[in-house]
Amino acid sequence: MELDKAYDHNQVEDKIYKQWEDSGYFNPDNLPDAQMREPFTISLPPPNVTGILHLGHAFEDTIQDAVIRYQRMRGKKTLWLPGTDHAAIATQAKFEKEHYKKEGKSRHDYSRTEFFDMINKFALENQSSILGQLHKLGLSLDWSRLAFTLDKPRELAVRAAFKQMFEAGLIYRADRVVNWDPKGQTTVSDDEIEYEETKATLFTFKYSKDFPISISTTRPETKIGDTAVAVNPHDDRYKQYVGKAYDLEFCGVPLHIKIIADESVEKDFGTGALGVTPAHSMVDYEIAQRHNLSLKTVINEFAKMTVGGRLLEGKKTAEAREIVANWLRENGLMEKEEAVTQNLSKAQRTGGVIEPLPKLQWFIEVNKEFILPNSKLSGIPSGSKTTLKDIMRKAVESKQIAIMPERFEKTYHHWIENLRDWCISRQIIYGHQIPVWYNGEEIYCGIEAPSGQDWIQDTDTLDTWFSSGLWTFSTLGWPSSAEAPEGKPNDLSTFHPTSVMMPGYEILFFWVARMILMSGFLLGDIPFHKVYLHGVVRDKQGRKFSKSLNNGIDPLDMMEKYGTDALRMALIFGAAPGNDVIFDEQKVKGMKHFANKLWNIARFILQDIQSDDWHWEAKTDADKIILEKLETTIKTVTENLDTYQLHEAAQKIYQFTWHELADVYIEASKPQLQNPELKKNTQKLLLHNLITVLKLLHPFMPFITEEIWGKLKEQNLLKLNDLLMVSQWPK
RNA sequence: GGGCAAUUAGCUCAGUGGUAGAGCGACCCGUUUACACCGGGUAGGCCGUAGGUUCAAUCCCUACAUUGCCCACCA
Numbered sequence: 104m105e106l107d108k109a110y111d112h113n114q115v116e117d118k119i120y121k122q123w124e125d126s127g128y129f130n131p132d133n134l135p136d137a138q139m140r141e142p143f144t145i146s147l148p149p150p151n152v153t154g155i156l157h158l159g160h161a162f163e164d165t166i167q168d169a170v171i172r173y174q175r176m177r178g179k180k181t182l183w184l185p186g187t188d189h190a191a192i193a194t195q196a197k198f199e200k201e202h203y204k205k206e207g208k209s210r211h212d213y214s215r216t217e218f219f220d221m222i223n224k225f226a227l228e229n230q231s232s233i234l235g236q237l238h239k240l241g242l243s244l245d246w247s248r249l250a251f252t253l254d255k256p257r258e259l260a261v262r263a264a265f266k267q268m269f270e271a272g273l274i275y276r277a278d279r280v281v282n283w284d285p286k287g288q289t290t291v292s293d294d295e296i297e298y299e300e301t302k303a304t305l306f307t308f309k310y311s312k313d314f315p316i317s318i319s320t321t322r323p324e325t326k327i328g329d330t331a332v333a334v335n336p337h338d339d340r341y342k343q344y345v346g347k348a349y350d351l352e353f354c355g356v357p358l359h360i361k362i363i364a365d366e367s368v369e370k371d372f373g374t375g376a377l378g379v380t381p382a383h384s385m386v387d388y389e390i391a392q393r394h395n396l397s398l399k400t401v402i403n404e405f406a407k408m409t410v411g412g413r414l415l416e417g418k419k420t421a422e423a424r425e426i427v428a429n430w431l432r433e434n435g436l437m438e439k440e441e442a443v444t445q446n447l448s449k450a451q452r453t454g455g456v457i458e459p460l461p462k463l464q465w466f467i468e469v470n471k472e473f474i475l476p477n478s479k480l481s482g483i484p485s486g487s488k489t490t491l492k493d494i495m496r497k498a499v500e501s502k503q504i505a506i507m508p509e510r511f512e513k514t515y516h517h518w519i520e521n522l523r524d525w526c527i528s529r530q531i532i533y534g535h536q537i538p539v540w541y542n543g544e545e546i547y548c549g550i551e552a553p554s555g556q557d558w559i560q561d562t563d564t565l566d567t568w569f570s571s572g573l574w575t576f577s578t579l580g581w582p583s584s585a586e587a588p589e590g591k592p593n594d595l596s597t598f599h600p601t602s603v604m605m606p607g608y609e610i611l612f613f614w615v616a617r618m619i620l621m622s623g624f625l626l627g628d629i630p631f632h633k634v635y636l637h638g639v640v641r642d643k644q645g646r647k648f649s650k651s652l653n654n655g656i657d658p659l660d661m662m663e664k665y666g667t668d669a670l671r672m673a674l675i676f677g678a679a680p681g682n683d684v685i686f687d688e689q690k691v692k693g694m695k696h697f698a699n700k701l702w703n704i705a706r707f708i709l710q711d712i713q714s715d716d717w718h719w720e721a722k723t724d725a726d727k728i729i730l731e732k733l734e735t736t737i738k739t740v741t742e743n744l745d746t747y748q749l750h751e752a753a754q755k756i757y758q759f760t761w762h763e764l765a766d767v768y769i770e771a772s773k774p775q776l777q778n779p780e781l782k783k784n785t786q787k788l789l790l791h792n793l794i795t796v797l798k799l800l801h802p803f804m805p806f807i808t809e810e811i812w813g814k815l816k817e818q819n820l821l822k823l824n825d826l827l828m829v830s831q832w833p834k
Numbered sequence: 835g836g837g838c839a840a841u842u843a844g845c846u847c848a849g850u851g852g853u854a855g856a857g858c859g860a861c862c863c864g865u866u867u868a869c870a871c872c873g874g875g876u877a878g879g880c881c882g883u884a885g886g887u888u889c890a891a892u893c894c895c896u897a898c899a900u901u902g903c904c905c906a907c908c909a
Contacts, residue, residue: 106868108868109871110871298907368909371908372908373909374909377908385907386907386908386909445907513837513838514837514838517837517905518904518905521905609903612904639903643845676848676857677846677848682847683903684846687857687858689859693857693871694857697857700868700869700871702868704869709868751849754856757857765868765869773866
């Protein structure tokens with residue numbers, strides 16, 4: 104047979120992917136002897152439908168595909184379930200920005216349903232290009248089970264989950280100080296905030312001449328909302344004032360300030376006294392709760408002052424700050440102004456400066472006790488009392504869920520300890536609308552709207568992570584399959600808990616923790632047995648890829664230029680779990696060369712070869728050595744894959760293929776092939792090596808290995824006439 | 835302020851309680867029909883610094899330095 108001298112990935116990849124799809128083997132139900140196999144499941148972390156895939160996705164998806172392909176060859180009933188995430192705020196923010204640029208119109212120019220449909224159309228367009236990219240990567244995803252976090256089955260799951268939590272009293276609605284994003288016009292959770300170091304002025308002053316204590320702040324405009332001054336109870340300087348109250352006028356606004364003692368105030372910081380602004384600071388709100396102080400709102404949703412008469416009312420906070428500072432200077436109340444750096448809170452998705460505001464919102468209570476009726480969680484027996492925090496803690500503490508690398512377990516626990524109630528309502532349109540209806544004073548929570556005319560549904564939508572938290576089981580038929588007849592196997596009972604979850608470490612809190620919470624509460628079980636956290640792909644300077652840096656590299660370009668296999672191998676090579684990867688195009692180029700090397704190994708072995716039987720023996724020293732090396736390579740690659748050391752496995756097989764098989768044995772085989780007594784046996788040994796290499800390499804470089812496998816098939820050199828992807832892993 | 839990690843060849847990174855590894859790059863040689871997307875060879879590292887444990891440390895422990903990340907948010 105004649106093969107081209109150089110491997111041309113562009114002629115191979117689409118053809119091979121079609122073969123795989125046509126075989127139906129991506130769907131575990133179609134695998135040979137499917138019912139005999141032990142399940143192995145991964146839920147694809149669903150990419151956001153905000154745009155196209157970047158190298159980070161390519162990396163994440165490649166390592167998962169390698170694991171799935173390996174497990175399939177190990178004889179497992181492998182399900183890798185694909186989907187996309189509607190990414191509520193991110194998608195709406197992106198759409199609004201682009202739409203405003205193009206049409207000059209905002210969400211206020213449309214009705215709710217019109218606007219929703221427009222965003223959804225945008226999302227689905229993005230989704231289809233994302234799905235195309237996933238195909239190009241050669242991923243063995245079961246497309247028949249494709250899901251979207253905002254489609255009908257997932258909506259049912261979201262509503263069922265909400266209802267169940269609502270009825271258990273874990274979801275409540277309350278007026279509390281929340282993180283308000285004035286730019287996105289919505290609340291955001293603590294985890295959706297990023298901090299930016301900025302220069303600010305720390306002002307030290309007194310409210311009025313008669314007020315006995317000085318306070319410091321970087322935001323004097325909020326002081327109009329003060330209702331107390333808090334001092335440390337052991338601070339002798341201020342003891343005499345505790346319990347007293349003062350009426351005064353501050354910047355033209357009358358204030359009633361009570362002096363209170365609270366342990367959280369540090370004596371040695373600043374003046375040792377803290378002006379308490381319950382409505383516009385998280386920390387102050389908590390102090391206010393402890394002392395029954397009332398809220399006094401002075402800033403609105405647009406970050407503008409709502410009080411202060413002509414001087415302040417309607418002014419933006421930054422402007423108001425200057426006005427108040429001036430007033431303090433003019434009235435001789437300012438004592439000190441010093442430059443400080445502080446961390447400014449910004450909304451992750453919109454960049455809006457977070458304004459803490461009291462708002463009526465929905466929350467999930469993480470410390471409330473409830474009874475878990477049916478539990479498979481270790482440390483939480485069925486029917487016992489627990490809390491959501493407890494579930495999240497115990498699932499990992501008990502090692503029922505193993506986090507890899509282990510060091511992230513510490514981070515995880517630390518996060519849980521500091522976790523506050525989760526604000527799940529958002530004032531945006533793109534998302535799951537909260538399944539609660541109001542009729543005057545009456546409230547109804549359910550899957551469907553209650554009958555009757557006058558019910559109005561809550562206009563808020565849910566935090567996108569609410570639906571993501573259900574992902575491992577909402578994609579497997581929950582809740583309907585939860586009610587399926589006993590004993591009848593369904594996706595949920597077959598594939599859940601999933602085997603391993605492989606997201607980036609940056610998503611540990613957002614997502615991994617929420618999945619454990621949701622699965623624990625709703626199923627009384629873990630969502631996965633193992634979490635493998637991978638690192639971030641960075642550019643050559645070690646920076647993250649981002650729009651603003653314009654350092655993006657389209658994985659499609661790399662695939663077209665060097666081949667998908669080369670890109671995949673380059674991403675896996677040297678990428679230890681949890682470590683960041685520096686992306687270098689040279690690396691991809693090197694792996695293209697490796698693919699070509701493999702191609703030529705096959706060309707050499709396939710020339711002038713016939714099959715009759717598969718019996719061979721080690722006749723020469725070279726034969727013995729290569730068989731020994733092959734055996735240890737199989738052993739270590741298998742061990743490495745079993746322990747998720749993918750980078751190690753990839754390096755071992757690379758090393759063997761190029762530097763043992765090609766450089767040493769093929770060279771040694773040349774004279775052996777000239778020797779009539781050794782020829783046949785040598786050919787069989789070469790073939791045996793090639794077949795084994797193809798198998799070992801297939802999880803990493805699926806296209807070229809399957810293509811060469813096809814050539815072997817054409818020459819009747821294989822015992823079984825099926826695809827490499829379902830061949831048996833070597834022993 | 836608290837925590838985590840990294841520090842190994844020019845670059846990017848693996849790795850191990852017992853004479854240091856890969857890819858890319860550099861240099862020299864080589865067109866022997868599998869492959870020039872190649873082969874053969876060479877150079878290049880007191881494995882961050884200082885202590886300690888050990889017969890033996892790049893690896894384990896302690897401290898320090900530098901860098902990166904995460905969390906908290908001192909008003």
